[in-house]
Amino acid sequence: KAGVTQTPRYLIKTRGQQVTLSCSPISGHRSVSWYQQTPGQGLQFLFEYFSETQRNKGNFPGRFSGRQFSNSRSEMNVSTLELGDSALYLCASSLGTVPGTNYGYTFGSGTRLTVV
Amino acid sequence: QQQVKQSPQSLIVQKGGISIINCAYENTAFDYFPWYQQFPGKGPALLIAIRPDVSEKKEGRFTISFNKSAKQFSLHIMDSQPGDSATYFCAARSGGGADGLTFGKGTHLIIQP
Numbered sequence: 001k002a003g004v005t006q007t008p009r010y011l012i013k014t015r016g017q018q019v020t021l022s023c024s025p026i027s028g029h030r031s032v033s034w035y036q037q038t039p040g041q042g043l044q045f046l047f048e049y050f051s052e053t054q055r056n057k058g059n060f061p062g063r064f065s066g067r068q069f070s071n072s073r074s075e076m077n078v079s080t081l082e083l084g085d086s087a088l089y090l091c092a093s094s095l096g097t098v099p100g101t102n103y104g105y106t107f108g109s110g111t112r113l114t115v116v
Numbered sequence: 117q118q119q120v121k122q123s124p125q126s127l128i129v130q131k132g133g134i135s136i137i138n139c140a141y142e143n144t145a146f147d148y149f150p151w152y153q154q155f156p157g158k159g160p161a162l163l164i165a166i167r168p169d170v171s172e173k174k175e176g177r178f179t180i181s182f183n184k185s186a187k188q189f190s191l192h193i194m195d196s197q198p199g200d201s202a203t204y205f206c207a208a209r210s211g212g213g214a215d216g217l218t219f220g221k222g223t224h225l226i227i228q229p
Contacts, residue, residue: 004159033216033217035216035217042205042219042220042221042222043160043205043207043217043219044219045215045216045217045218046216047216048216056215056216058215058216059215090159090160092159104150104162104165105160105162105217106161106162107152107159107160107161108159109157109158109159110159
C-alpha cells in the first residue's frame with residue numbers, strides 16, 4: 001500500500017516568488033492536513049481538508065493557501081515568499097472525519113523548501 | 117492556552133535502559149495525546165496514542181503514562197535500542213480540532229550501544 005506522496009522533495013525559490021506543493025494521500029483517505037516544520041518553531045498546523053472542504057486553518061498569514069481535489073489529492077500554495085518560509089512542509093492523511101483524533105495521521109516525507 | 121511543553125530537549129540513554137520523555141499541557145479541552153517518532157529525512161510516524169480516560173497504555177516496548185489532574189503525560193521506551201535513536205514529539209488535540217495537532221518541540225534521543 002503506497003504511503004503519502006509529496007512532490008517535489010526539494011525546492012529552492014527566490015524571495016517574492018510563489019510556490020505550489022503537492023500531496024497524494026493514502027488511497028481511501030479523505031482527510032489531508034499540512035504542517036510546517038522548522039528548527040525554531042517545531043511542527044505547526046497550517047490547514048486541514050476533508051472532502052474538498054477546508055475545515056480548519058492554523059495561525060498563518062493569507063499568503064499560505066491550499067485546496068483539495070475530488071480525488072483527495074491536495075496542494076498548498078505560498079505566495080510572495082519570504083526567507084522565513086524556508087521549512088519542511090509536511091502533509092498528513094487520515095481515514096477519520098476528525099483526523100489525528102479518531103485515526104492517526106500518516107505523514108509524508110515532506111517537501112524541503114529553501115527561500116533565498 | 118494551546119501550548120504543549122516537552123522535556124528534555126535531548127536525551128542520551130545506554131542500550132537496554134529506559135528512555136523517559138515528558139510533556140505538559142494547559143488546555144483541558146485536549147482529549148487525544150499521540151506520540152510521534154521522526155527519523156532524519158522522514159516525516160513523523162505515529163508510535164502510540166492515549167485518551168484521558170485511561171492512565172496508561174502499552175504497545176510493545178512503548179508505554180504512555182497519563183496524569184489528567186497534573187495535565188502531564190510521558191513516553192517510556194523500555195529496553196532502549198540503538199534503532200530507537202530519533203526525534204520524538206508529543207502532541208495533543210481537542211475534539212473540536214480547530215487548530216489541528218499541537219506538537220511539543222521534540223526530544224532528540226540517542227541510544228548508545
